[in-house]
Every structure is written in C-alpha cells, then in structure tokens.
Amino acid sequence: MTAAITIHFRDAALTARCVDSLLADGWEPVLVWDNSADEGRSLRDLRARYRDGGPVRFVQAPGNLGFGKGMNAAMADLADGGHAGPMLLINNDAVALPGLREALLAEASRVQPPALVAPRVMQDGKEQGWRHYQPWFGLVTRRPMPGSFPFLSGCALLVLRTDCAAPLFDEDFFMYGEDVELSWRMRRQGGSLALLDRAWVVHAGAASSGQASQRYERFMARSHSLLSRKLAGSAWAGRAMSATKLPFLLLRALLRSVRYGSLAPLRALADFSIRSSIRPTDHVARR
Numbered sequence: 001m002t003a004a005i006t007i008h009f010r011d012a013a014l015t016a017r018c019v020d021s022l023l024a025d026g027w028e029p030v031l032v033w034d035n036s037a038d039e040g041r042s043l044r045d046l047r048a049r050y051r052d053g054g055p056v057r058f059v060q061a062p063g064n065l066g067f068g069k070g071m072n073a074a075m076a077d078l079a080d081g082g083h084a085g086p087m088l089l090i091n092n093d094a095v096a097l098p099g100l101r102e103a104l105l106a107e108a109s110r111v112q113p114p115a116l117v118a119p120r121v122m123q124d125g126k127e128q129g130w131r132h133y134q135p136w137f138g139l140v141t142r143r144p145m146p147g148s149f150p151f152l153s154g155c156a157l158l159v160l161r162t163d164c165a166a167p168l169f170d171e172d173f174f175m176y177g178e179d180v181e182l183s184w185r186m187r188r189q190g191g192s193l194a195l196l197d198r199a200w201v202v203h204a205g206a207a208s209s210g211q212a213s214q215r216y217e218r219f220m221a222r223s224h225s226l227l228s229r230k231l232a233g234s235a236w237a238g239r240a241m242s243a244t245k246l247p248f249l250l251l252r253a254l255l256r257s258v259r260y261g262s263l264a265p266l267r268a269l270a271d272f273s274i275r276s277s278i279r280p281t282d283h284v285a286r287r
Contacts, residue, residue: 068169177223
C-alpha cells in the first residue's frame with residue numbers, strides 16, 4: 001500500500017479536493033490529520049463525506065501542532081497501525097494529478113532509503129522544480145547561487161525510510177522552513193533527494209496563512225531566524241548568519257509591503273526582531 005497524509009486546517013472543501021484527487025490516483029490509506037483546533041467542527045463535514053472504515057482515516061489533534069509536528073505525529077500513527085511503506089506528504093491546498101503515484105513509485109524504485117522524492121509543482125501558472133536556499137542572505141532562488149544548496153518543497157514529498165515512526169521534521173519549525181532544513185539534513189546524513197521531470201501537483205499556495213497576512217509574514221520571519229541557527233553549525237556563526245540576513249529580509253519585507261499594499265510584512269519583521277527569544281536547538285538533527 002502507498003499511504004498519503006494531509007493536514008487539515010478548517011477549510012473542509014479545500015481538504016476534500018485534495019483527498020478526492022489522492023483517492024482517484026490510487027493512494028490508500030489517506031490519513032487526514034486535523035490541526036484545526038476548532039473542536040472538530042470542520043472535520044465533521046469531512047467525516048460525513050467519506051464513509052467510516054473506508055480508505056480515508058481521520059485523526060483530530062489536541063490543538064494546532066504546526067506542520068512538522070503534525071506530520072511527525074501522523075506518520076507515527078500510520079506506522080503504529082502497521083504501515084511500513086512509502087508515505088506521501090501533501091498540503092491540503094494541493095491537488096494530485098492522475099499519474100502522480102505511478103511516477104513517484106517509479107522514481108522511488110531507483111533510490112535507496114532514506115530518500116525524499118518530489119514531483120514538480122504547478123503554482124500560479126508556473127512550474128516549480130528545484131529551489132535553492134542561500135543561508136547567509138535568506139534568499140530562495142530557482143537557480144543556484146554561491147553558497148546556496150538545493151531543497152525540495154514540502155508541498156508534496158514521498159518519504160522513503162526504514163523507520164517510518166521516527167520523527168522526520170524538526171519540530172522547532174511551526175510552519176515554513178522545515179522543508180529547507182529537512183533537505184539539508186537528509187543529504188548531510190547520507191540520504192538522497194530526487195525530483196520528477198514534470199509537474200504532477202497543482203498547488204494553491206499559502207491557503208492556510210494568506211499571502212502578506214500578519215500570520216504568514218510572522219511565520220516567515222521566524223523560519224529564517226531558525227534556519228540561521230540550524231544551518232550555521234555554531235552559536236557565533238548563527239549570530240553572524242542572522243546579521244548578514246537581516247538587510248535582505250528587510251528589503252524583502254519592503255518589497256512585499258509595496259506589492260500587496262500592506263504594512264503587514266514590515267510590521268511582522270519589526271515585531272519579530274523585537275520579541276524574538278529563540279534559542280539555538282537542533283535536537284532532531286542530533287538523533
């Protein structure tokens with residue numbers, strides 16, 4: 001069996017489109033992990049749509065655990081239930097195109113675990129493949145630049161591991177940046193990353209947080225700060241990396257404020273810079 005996991009957050013119609021596309025493509029079981037923290041209200045609509053005992057399972061989290069922690073818990077839940085094969089992790093604002101499962105499994109047969117296999121993603125009419133992160137400047141680019149490294153988007157990832165229950169994501173990340181850290185750590189620990197040669201997923205993008213919202217911008221600022229500490233290798237290097245990154249984050253916030261006609265990006269960066277009290281942690285990387 002090839003299982004799929006998606007994290008539900010309040011929008012039942014959005015999650016249903018994702019689940020329907022997975023079922024049509026042959027994924028089973030499909031685990032819907034509910035991070036809504038709304039006492040199960042939006043999950044009731046999904047439970048009514050899919051029959052009990054069928055290929056779709058639901059787990060209601062005690063609160064909003066965030067993306068990484070929610071996915072870790074969902075993978076452990078599947079493993080505890082006896083699933084030991086590949087697991088597809090997919091955003092609930094993404095739709096799988098027919099043939100995704102076959103293409104991912106064909107590529108997976110050519111790599112050894114641990115490995116991550118991702119499809120190219122269609123978003124805003126553009127195909128996204130490899131992305132590159134420059135940790136000293138906090139820049140995400142389509143093409144490599146000096147000092148950058150490639151990473152796979154967390155929008156859709158097929159995970160190949162011998163221990164499916166072990167934590168995969170660093171839970172210090174609540175939302176955004178966890179895919180960058182995971183790709184960096186996977187290669188550092190001898191794993192491999194593979195990307196398909198065409199788009200098999202259509203992604204709405206930022207459906208849970210909203211582009212240029214205070215929530216979205218706050219999460220982005222926090223993720224860049226965490227990445228400085230995770231990727232630097234030492235406390236002093238982390239501080240230096242944060243310092244060199246700040247002018248670029250300020251420029252990004254300014255450009256986004258102009259683009260969206262909102263001061264939310266600038267306010268979020270200023271607020272985070274004042275209130276930030278993140279301590280260097282790398283407990284997942286040390287496991």
